[in-house]
Structure formats: structure tokens, C-alpha cells
Amino acid sequence: MSDYISSNTMKRLPFYLEYLLKIRDEGIVNVSSKAIAVALNLGEVQVRKDLASISKNGRPKIGYEINSLIGDLQKFLGYKDLTDAVIFGAGKLGTALLDYNGFEECGLNVLMAFDSNPKKAGKSDSGKPIYTLDELPMIAKSMNISIAIIAVPAQHAQEVCDIIVENGIKAILNFAPVHLDAPKDVIIKNENLAYSLALLSIELKAKK
Amino acid sequence: MSDYISSNTMKRLPFYLEYLLKIRDEGIVNVSSKAIAVALNLGEVQVRKDLASISKNGRPKIGYEINSLIGDLQKFLGYKDLTDAVIFGAGKLGTALLDYNGFEECGLNVLMAFDSNPKKAGKSDSGKPIYTLDELPMIAKSMNISIAIIAVPAQHAQEVCDIIVENGIKAILNFAPVHLDAPKDVIIKNENLAYSLALLSIELKAKK
DNA sequence: TAGATTGTTAATCGATTAACAATC
DNA sequence: TAGATTGTTAATCGATTAACAATC
Structure with a gap:
């Protein structure tokens, strides 16, 4: 979890959020960086790096717990305080x-x-x-x-x-x-x- | 005049065109990369590099002849064949x-x-x-x-x-x-x- | 000629990707 | 344990900026 976040990363964050909300509706609980990368047509390392910059709930072998990750994204993106x-x-x-x-x-x-x-x-x-x-x-x-x-x-x-x-x-x-x-x-x-x-x-x- | 043009450069080209059209209306005939850079808040080397990629009518001491440069930009941007x-x-x-x-x-x-x-x-x-x-x-x-x-x-x-x-x-x-x-x-x-x-x-x- | 300004080569900066150790 | 997957360090790639020779 680093401090500086590039504007390129920031532009991708809303897409992660949108995708996660979609698959949460489908009942999925955990997701790997690879799955996200394939769905959004990005590199999987890039996904991990982006997500690491706003969240620390990724776990080896398991991946990311969708609910926490959505929460972290929404919090960072300020989608709560209008x-x-x-x-x-x-x-x-x-x-x-x-x-x-x-x-x-x-x-x-x-x-x-x-x-x-x-x-x-x-x-x-x-x-x-x-x-x-x-x-x-x-x-x-x-x-x-x-x-x-x-x-x-x-x-x-x-x-x-x-x-x-x-x-x-x-x-x-x-x-x-x-x-x-x-x-x-x-x-x-x-x-x-x-x-x-x-x-x-x-x-x-x-x-x- | 190189062959490859980055997408970042391409995004800036329309702004050059718009600015040039504006100052042509004011009767200006030649313009330097520095003047463009100041007006559009860019680096002057960047302006020269961008322009060099689509035009070769810049001349030391004089700058760019606006009409030719507008023509080159419009031609490259395909603003003629709809x-x-x-x-x-x-x-x-x-x-x-x-x-x-x-x-x-x-x-x-x-x-x-x-x-x-x-x-x-x-x-x-x-x-x-x-x-x-x-x-x-x-x-x-x-x-x-x-x-x-x-x-x-x-x-x-x-x-x-x-x-x-x-x-x-x-x-x-x-x-x-x-x-x-x-x-x-x-x-x-x-x-x-x-x-x-x-x-x-x-x-x-x-x-x- | 001297000064201004271009175009380009080299240096810097930043972002992406590859490699890999850590770990569940 | 072995395999999968993360996070991070190092390498690569590309874009911007600095330096400077060419030239009008």
C-alpha cells in the first residue's frame, strides 16, 4: 500500500469497481488478479499493483475478498461523501x-x-x-x-x-x-x- | 518527420489546430513553438516534437507558417475526408x-x-x-x-x-x-x- | 555576424511488465 | 507438502525533458 497513485491507475480503479459489483451480484466471493485481468483485458501484474495501492486484503492462494475490495475502492474513490x-x-x-x-x-x-x-x-x-x-x-x-x-x-x-x-x-x-x-x-x-x-x-x- | 506517432501526441494535435485557427483569425502569420507552448500550457520542446511528427514547415528564427501548419494538421487528422x-x-x-x-x-x-x-x-x-x-x-x-x-x-x-x-x-x-x-x-x-x-x-x- | 528558433540526440522520468520470494 | 497467488524488487519500455548542433 504505497502513498502515490498515478493518474493512470486512478483511471482504472472505477473499472475494477464496476466489474467487482457485477460479479458480486453473481454470488462470487473471492476473485484473483488473473480473473480480473482477463475480464478487463489488462495485465495481471498491473491489476495486482493497482489494487495493492488502495487495499491490503489480497491473500496468496485465495485472491481478493470481493466485499472488502469493493469497500476499499469505494472508500478511496470517495463514492460515499458526495x-x-x-x-x-x-x-x-x-x-x-x-x-x-x-x-x-x-x-x-x-x-x-x-x-x-x-x-x-x-x-x-x-x-x-x-x-x-x-x-x-x-x-x-x-x-x-x-x-x-x-x-x-x-x-x-x-x-x-x-x-x-x-x-x-x-x-x-x-x-x-x-x-x-x-x-x-x-x-x-x-x-x-x-x-x-x-x-x-x-x-x-x-x-x- | 518520424513514422510512429504516440497516442499522447495525437491527443494534443487537435488543441494545436484549434489554437492555430484562433490566432489565424487574429491575423497572425507565423508562430513559434514557445508561443504555442505558453498558450496551451505545454513544454516548448514537446510542441516542437509533436509538430515535427506531422509537418516539416518549421523554420529556425521564423517559427511555423500558420497556414501550412493548419493544413498539415487537418490533413493528418483527416478533417477533410469525412x-x-x-x-x-x-x-x-x-x-x-x-x-x-x-x-x-x-x-x-x-x-x-x-x-x-x-x-x-x-x-x-x-x-x-x-x-x-x-x-x-x-x-x-x-x-x-x-x-x-x-x-x-x-x-x-x-x-x-x-x-x-x-x-x-x-x-x-x-x-x-x-x-x-x-x-x-x-x-x-x-x-x-x-x-x-x-x-x-x-x-x-x-x-x- | 549575433540572436533566435528549429529538429534531433541523449538523459531523465515514470509507468508497465517480468521475475521471484513470501505465504496461504 | 505442493501449487497457486500475492506483493515487491528489478528490468524494460515509452514518453517527456534537457542539451545542443544546425540554420535562418
Whole structure:
């Protein structure tokens, strides 16, 4: 159980968790690194190293006790104490994200959306509130928003980013296909739908 | 100009392109690796290495001629000959993707969506067709679909994946939060919205 | 020419994989 | 005990960074 965990390892952890939850449903109690490796198409040493970094319940000959391992993963991934996030932009993508129900099981609480257009204000299909952008400062002050999700058109993204930063939010997931400038202490992750797809397209071409 | 390009480099190329397009609009004709590095928060040697892998128009003292560099990037990224993609699942996320207009400038042509529910069949807001899943075999035969995008609920994703594979599509972008099994010659990219966000949340916690 | 900037070779860094001792 | 499986140390691999010669 070492102290530093690489971001590559962190990216794999949710997949281990998902797989373990699946096989637990099938009544399996213990699992070996080899079985996990085969199922997820990884190296078995890699699996052991990854798991060793967050858990110490692997036992020679027996493998890992699934329940404990799931507990360790959930604990490390913080899937219990919810983190609050809000969405900027209540267009199609924004509302799709607002009503997407896969976030909560990952410890994320998507609370509300903001849109500059007052006509969008109100409630989403699932009943979550949509506010106008003007209302952000007030709301940001009264609650602890950890993460902002940008789902506005590219041409407004930087502007919205500036507003987010001004309101003290330190982590941004950006769906707009532009590079955002922000102070260094703000973490920005770009989640460009088109680029992921383009990358897949390039790989496909390279394979031929 | 070497032959092998790492996937890390490939992920950065679209950002160079985007930045170059932006500054070309501002009337800039030449740009140095240093300027690009500062703007995109990368190392300048890394920028030079990345660019050298797809272009040979950098010149000492002068830098890169923006127009040629943009051309080289677009050519390499294949942003000219469009790749055809289709979406599975015409729910919120599926229709948001169907009507998302950022794909085309990345060389991607999102043509249509499929949904198992016949009530969803018809046209999207932007006028793209939505078919029932039954119609896939016929359509897949008559045209060359390169990429499938899975935007169905998690519990149906594997089932849809199997259908996609059966119909000869070799690249899948998966938005469902489950691991998919497919033959080795099928490229699968997982684009789990919740995980990206969860990862950001973990980083944020780690920083404190 | 001198200074700036490229492209490339070598050094460093980090992540993955292989080998193997520990142990159930 | 013998076999299986873990965790860890060492070796390999690949990507980033530093150093520097080439050159405009």
C-alpha cells in the first residue's frame, strides 16, 4: 500500500469497481488478479499493483475478498461523501447531463444548471432547478460548489469560465471544444465529444 | 518527420489546430513553438516534437507558417475526408449528440440514430433521421458506417454492442457506464461522463 | 555576424511488465 | 507438502525533458 497513485491507475480503479459489483451480484466471493485481468483485458501484474495501492486484503492462494475490495475502492474513490457539481448551459447537452442518473453512484451530486437565457429557467424533466446566470453569485456564496460543468456553445465558454472562476469554483469539466484560460490553481478537464470521436476515427484509419 | 506517432501526441494535435485557427483569425502569420507552448500550457520542446511528427514547415528564427501548419494538421487528422458515424439510443444524450454541431469540423459525419423504441423513430430537431434498431442490418449493408456511438442505458449497452459488432462496425465510442466485451479487432473507447467527473473530484480532494 | 528558433540526440522520468520470494 | 497467488524488487519500455548542433 504505497502513498502515490498515478493518474493512470486512478483511471482504472472505477473499472475494477464496476466489474467487482457485477460479479458480486453473481454470488462470487473471492476473485484473483488473473480473473480480473482477463475480464478487463489488462495485465495481471498491473491489476495486482493497482489494487495493492488502495487495499491490503489480497491473500496468496485465495485472491481478493470481493466485499472488502469493493469497500476499499469505494472508500478511496470517495463514492460515499458526495461532491456537489453544477452545470452551465441548459441546452441539450446541459439538460442531458442534468438528468443523467449515473453520477450519483460515483459520488457526484449534480444539483442544478445555470443558463444566461431567462427563458430556460425553471425545472428540468427530472425536477432539478435551472437558474439564470445572474443568480450564480448568490447561490455560490450560500453553498459549497466543488465542480462546474461547462456545456455552453464554444463561443461563450471562456466568458462562462471567467464567471465560474470569479465565483470561487476550483474545478471545471469543459465540454465546449475550446481551450480555456484560467488561473493555475483551477483544475480544468477537457471533455470534448468531437475529439474523442475524432481520435477513434484516426485510430481506425491507422489500423487499415 | 518520424513514422510512429504516440497516442499522447495525437491527443494534443487537435488543441494545436484549434489554437492555430484562433490566432489565424487574429491575423497572425507565423508562430513559434514557445508561443504555442505558453498558450496551451505545454513544454516548448514537446510542441516542437509533436509538430515535427506531422509537418516539416518549421523554420529556425521564423517559427511555423500558420497556414501550412493548419493544413498539415487537418490533413493528418483527416478533417477533410469525412468519417461516417451513427448513434445508438435516441434518448437525451443520443439526440444531444445527434444535433451537436461540433463533429463536422473534426471530419466526422454523424448521420442518424437508432432506437429500439419505434416511438422514437422519425427526425431529430435538426432533421437527422432516427430509425428503429430493426432497420440497422439493411442500412449497414447499403452504406459504410465506420463508427458507432452507444448512448443507451447501461443495462442495454452490451446487447447493443453485440448487434453493432454483428453488423460489421469496427469502432465504438461507448457512453454507457459499463465495460463492453467485443472481439479484439473492434476498437472500443469508453467515454464515461460520470468517471471523468469523478476523476476531477478525486484530483480536487487530493489537492486539499 | 549575433540572436533566435528549429529538429534531433541523449538523459531523465515514470509507468508497465517480468521475475521471484513470501505465504496461504 | 505442493501449487497457486500475492506483493515487491528489478528490468524494460515509452514518453517527456534537457542539451545542443544546425540554420535562418
